[in-house]
Amino acid sequence: MRYYVLDRGDQLSVELSEQFHKLAAENGFKMDAESPEIVISIGGDGTMLHAFHTFIDRIPSIAFVGIHTGHLGFYADWKANEIPELIQLMVGHKTPEQPRPRIVNYPLIDIQVQKKSGTSSYICVNEFTLKGVDGTVVAQVDINDQQFEMFRGDGICISTPAGSTAYNKSLGGAIIHPSIEALQITEIASINNRVFRTAGSPLVLPKHHHCDIYSRKDQRLLLTIDHINHPVDDLISVRCQVAKQKVSFIRYRPFPFWNRVRNAFLG
Incomplete structure (x- = not known):
C-alpha cells in the first residue's frame, strides 16, 4: 500500500x-x-x-x-x-x-472565476466565499443564466454538503447530508431595500444547476476557497456548480x- x-x-x-x-x-x-x-x-x-x-x-x-x-x-x-x-x-x-x-464519496464545488486579467478554476471541499475588502459587496446573482437577485451586503457563501456544517451553519444555513449532490447559497449580512432585494434565506441547488455571481461595481474583493484566500480587484463573474469529481474517504x-x-x- x-x-x-x-x-x-x-x-x-x-x-x-x-x-x-x-x-x-x-x-x-x-x-x-x-x-x-x-x-x-x-x-x-x-x-x-x-x-x-x-x-x-x-x-x-x-x-x-x-x-x-x-x-x-x-x-x-x-x-x-x-x-x-x-x-x-x-x-x-x-x-x-x-x-x-468502505469508500464514501463527498460532493465538491467547481468554481470558475472570470477576471479582466484572465480566468481561473478551483475546486473546494467545504465552501467558497466572496467578501468585500473596503465595504459592502454589490453583486448580481443569476441561477441557470437568469437573474435571480441583486445582492448588497458583507458577502456570499457557497457551500458543499460537507461544508454545510462549517461557516454555512454559522450563517444560518441548513445542514445537508453529503450523499445529496448539491450546493448551498447563503447570504452574509445582506441589505434589503427598494433597490437591493434578496431571498433572505439559504438556497439549495441540485447538481445540474449553476449560479453566477457578477460584480456590479469597481470593488476589491476577497475570494476564499476553503482556507485559501485570493484577493481580486478586477472580478467580472464567478460560476459555481457541483463538480464532476468527488473526494473519497475510506471508512x-x-x-x-x-x-x-x-x-x-x-x-
Whole structure:
C-alpha cells in the first residue's frame, strides 16, 4: 500500500506522524509523496483541507483518512491513541469478523472565476466565499443564466454538503447530508431595500444547476476557497456548480454523518 502522511506541525501531530510511519514500515507500507493510494491527515479538519488541496490534481485516485489530535471532527474518524488499531485494519482482513473498509464519496464545488486579467478554476471541499475588502459587496446573482437577485451586503457563501456544517451553519444555513449532490447559497449580512432585494434565506441547488455571481461595481474583493484566500480587484463573474469529481474517504468502521453532527453540536 502506498501512503502519505500530512500533519499539522505541532508537537503531538509530529509525534503521531512518526508513530504512524514506524508502524506502517513494520507492516510493509510504502511512503509515496507523489502518487499515494491513501493520504493520512493528522491534526484537525483544517489539516484535512490542506491535505485535500495538496493532492487536488489527484483527487479521483486517492482516499483520505483523518486522525484528530483534539476531538473527532467531520473529516476525522480516529483519535490519537487509535493509530495501532487503524494500522491493523489497513493491513487487511485477518478474520471473517473484521469489517471491510468502505469508500464514501463527498460532493465538491467547481468554481470558475472570470477576471479582466484572465480566468481561473478551483475546486473546494467545504465552501467558497466572496467578501468585500473596503465595504459592502454589490453583486448580481443569476441561477441557470437568469437573474435571480441583486445582492448588497458583507458577502456570499457557497457551500458543499460537507461544508454545510462549517461557516454555512454559522450563517444560518441548513445542514445537508453529503450523499445529496448539491450546493448551498447563503447570504452574509445582506441589505434589503427598494433597490437591493434578496431571498433572505439559504438556497439549495441540485447538481445540474449553476449560479453566477457578477460584480456590479469597481470593488476589491476577497475570494476564499476553503482556507485559501485570493484577493481580486478586477472580478467580472464567478460560476459555481457541483463538480464532476468527488473526494473519497475510506471508512474502516462505521461513523454515520448524523452521529458526527450530534457529537459536534449536541454533545
